[in-house]
Amino acid sequence: MIHDPYIVPPLPASWPYQPGRPLRPLGCRVNLELPGLGGGWRVCTPGGQVIDGEAIPLEGAYGRGGILRTGDVVMRPYRRGGLLRHLNERTYRTHLRFAAEHAVHRGLWEAGFPTVEPLGYAWRPIGLGVEGVLFTRLAEGEAWPRRWDLSAERAEVIRRVVTSLCEWGLWSPDLNATNILLPPDDGALVLDWDRAGFVPAGTDLWPRYRRRLERSLRKLGAPAEAVAVIGSAPLP
Known part of the structure; x- marks a missing residue:
């Protein structure tokens, strides 16, 4: 049997969290503007929700920089780490890496695992590939x-x-x-x-x-x- 790492398996019998209601399916819109990140984005969010408002840096955030919030939405641009970041900081071959993260994150949220609410992702062409942004719900802490x-x-x-x-x-x-x-x-x-x-x-x-x-x-x-x-x- 071929193992697919992005297919969410059944919950274990010992799962300590109460599963929640499924999230709305993603709807995708093309050639949209994202606050603070410019235009040309293909945005995939629950029901095709539009991300708008004034973007400000997310205070206290760790990471590789560039994390923004608009209202209660956090926008985290994808950035490479390690030595590779010196050669290629933000270009990926396809958008599938962003979609895969959202799929796993969505599975965790729907299973009741303690994480922030996933709100989708966006991507646009850059150079010979694409760049991406992940959307999550702001959580205090x-x-x-x-x-x-x-x-x-x-x-x-x-x-x-x-x-x-x-x-x-x-x-x-x-x-x-x-x-x-x-x-x-x-x-x-x-x-x-x-x-x-x-x-x-x-x-x-x-x-x-x-x-x-x-x-x-x-x-x-x-x-x-x-x-x-x-x-x-x-x-x-």
Whole structure:
């Protein structure tokens, strides 16, 4: 059987979250203007919703720059990382990478997983390829690196979030501490599902997530108690 990483598999029996209602299907409009990003975009949003209003930089956002908000919509332009960014920062061969991220993100949201609401994506030709933008709903909170002093309850929430991804078989190679948002009251939301996909059943993802997050935490200068959150054994 051929494994497709972008087909959302059934939820595991141990899934701790309550699934929500399905989102509206995407409708696409062509040659639209995006606030702060110019024109010529093919915009795919629920029901073909138009993104408008005044665009301002998103305060406190981590990432590679250029993240904007207009009203309660966040617009995150796709930017490459690593050494490749020096040669090709924002051009991709096709729009399929953006569509794939939205599909995985949408599956998580509809399954009740703690993440921000996905609102679609947009793309337009640039050079020999395309550039893209992801749309999500604005959520209040601070990135984990700005609040290392977690309560025991909040630390358990973060471990549970990662364990749930492992049990469902979803690998997100960009998951790091800056992509974990801590709302004002409690809980944790996970952001950024670029290149995420479902792995074959039976794959043990916990060691991979632990190494990924521990590397991120140490790079950010996290205290030992923050590293211990993900260094602990997965919850039963």
